[in-house]
Amino acid sequence: MTNVTDQHFHEGTRHSGKSCQERQGDLIMSRPFNEWTFTHMNWLLPSERVSRGGFRFPLPGESRPLDLTYRFDGRDHTLADLHRRTHTTAFVVLHRGAVxxxxxxxxxxxxxxxxxxxSLSKSITSMLVGIALAQGAIGSLRDPVTAYRPDFAGTAYDGTTLGDLLDMTSGVGGPEQWDLPGADIKRFEEACLGRGTVLDVLRTAPRTAIPGTRFNYSTLDAQLIGWILEAATGRTLAQYAAEHLWSRIGADRDAYYWLTRSRPRTAVGGGSFNATARDLARVGLLMAHDGRLAGEQIVPRSWVRRTDVRTVPHLAVGALGPSGYDHYGYAGQWWTLAGDHRAFTGLGVHGQYLFVDPVADVVIVKCSAWPDEDDPSRDRETITALQRIAEHLDQRSDVLTA
Structure with missing residues (x-):
């Protein structure tokens, strides 16, 4: 059945020189389509439910105006400016566990x-790996990829460990360049939409560095992490996430992974998770509180603290090279930030953020519909604003407790 969106896709590709199938990835991501598609992915692709279960954890508090400004490019801006300038679609701020x-x-x-x-999905996948390690389903981060996926023997991933994948130091593939035809990430996107197979994209990716020596941001690495998790647990990503994470955070709604059109259909552990902004804030609350929620340890504390590992030279803030912005470091599928507050954030293209400041006890969710996948200026402005919010709330706490 063809819905209204499918008709738009056909109209948008009629004179483009590309087939409708070839152009769908571009149209899903472009404005003004993306404000709709980013909240209706299960209308466009197959999906698998991540059940919330029966446990409920209401978020206390209530929304009120945040009377502050942040300084960017030599000017002061309000939060209304931030939302307009960076195409915000959802914005949730928690302080001390309350909205x-x-x-x-x-x-x-x-x-x-x-x-x-x-790519905020990558941070969710990382949390699931930490749970699987604690349960013994995964033996060690030093385990080679081939221990779980022997079909990767003889590929560029042969000799790479799970730890290498988590820190994006596999040494496989080149930079993620969305605007470069034939780039690994474009081949991956095309395979997700039905042109070729995702497995073939990963198995044919080239070796470009010695494992563990160089940061190179890679959705291919994250996809392989998801497959390792599925092989180790005997569950799909959606099933494992439902059983060991989503049903334990008191979520408002089921989440879902969209699945590839290519067969065998698979969730994209590095990019296909969908959830409400409030439920994502619950995930951030879990990370801000060392993996505990409602008195229960859900993610191991030691795993959450991996986001504090900022001493590896090529993963330190400012040292990621061309594959990362200079205000970020990296640790276990999370982006780390400088400063005493040990703040970190999950990131997704087109402006998706889960910002966590464990010292100020602030969690901020920002969903967006940027016109481009990556935008260094919008990213820097967003991080500047989010850090300013955390600082503002932390200062208010000091005043109230003085």
């Missing part, structure tokens, strides 16, 4: 809307 601000500027957004989180 202090919530807004949904997006045209199709709201508390029940489930947002396409893109």
């Amino acid at each position: 202090v601000h919530e807004s949904y500027p997006g045209r199709f957004a709201g508390p029940r809307a489930r947002f396409q989180l893109f």
Whole structure:
């Protein structure tokens, strides 16, 4: 059955020189389509439910205006400026576990809307790996890829460990260049939409560095992490996430992974998780509180603290090279930030953020619909604003407790 969006896809490709199938990836991501597609991915692709289960954990507090400005490019800006300039669709701020601000500027957004989180999915997958390690389903981060996926013997991933994948130091593949035809990430996207297979993309990726020596941001690495997790647990990503994470955080709604059109259909552990902004804030709360929620240890504390590992030279803030911005470091599928507050963030293309400041006890979710996958200026402005919010709330706490 062809829905309205499919008709737009056909109209948008009629004179493009590309087939509808070839152009769908571009159209899903482009404005103004993306404000709709980023909240309706399960209308466009197969999906698998991540059940919330029966446990409920209401978030206390209520939204109120945040009266602050942040300084960027020599000018002061309000949060309304941030939302306008960076195409915010959802914005949720928690302080000390309570909602202090919530807004949904997006045209199709709201508390029940489930947002396409893109590479923020990587951070969810990392949490699942930490749980699987604690349960003994995964033996060690030093385990080679081939211990779980022997079909990768003889590929560029032969000799790479799970730890290498988690820190994006596999030594496989080149930079993620969305605007470069034939780049690994474009081949991956095309395979997800049905042109070729995702497995073939990963198995044919070239070796470009010695494992463990160089950071290179890679959705291919994250995809392999998801497959290792599935092989180790005997469960799909959606099943494992439901059983060991989503059903334990008191989520408002089921989440879902969209699945590839190519067969065998698979979740994209590095990019296909969809959830409400409030539920994503619950995930951030878990990370801010050392993996505990409602008195229960859900993610091992030692695993959460991996985001504090900032001493590896090629993963330190400012040392990631051309594959990362200079205000970030990297640790276990999370981006680390400088400063005493040990702040870190999950990131997804087109402006998806899960910002966590464990010292200030601040969690901020920002979903967006940027016109481009990556935008260094919008990213730097967003991080500047989020850090300013955390600073503002932390200062207010000091005043109230003085």
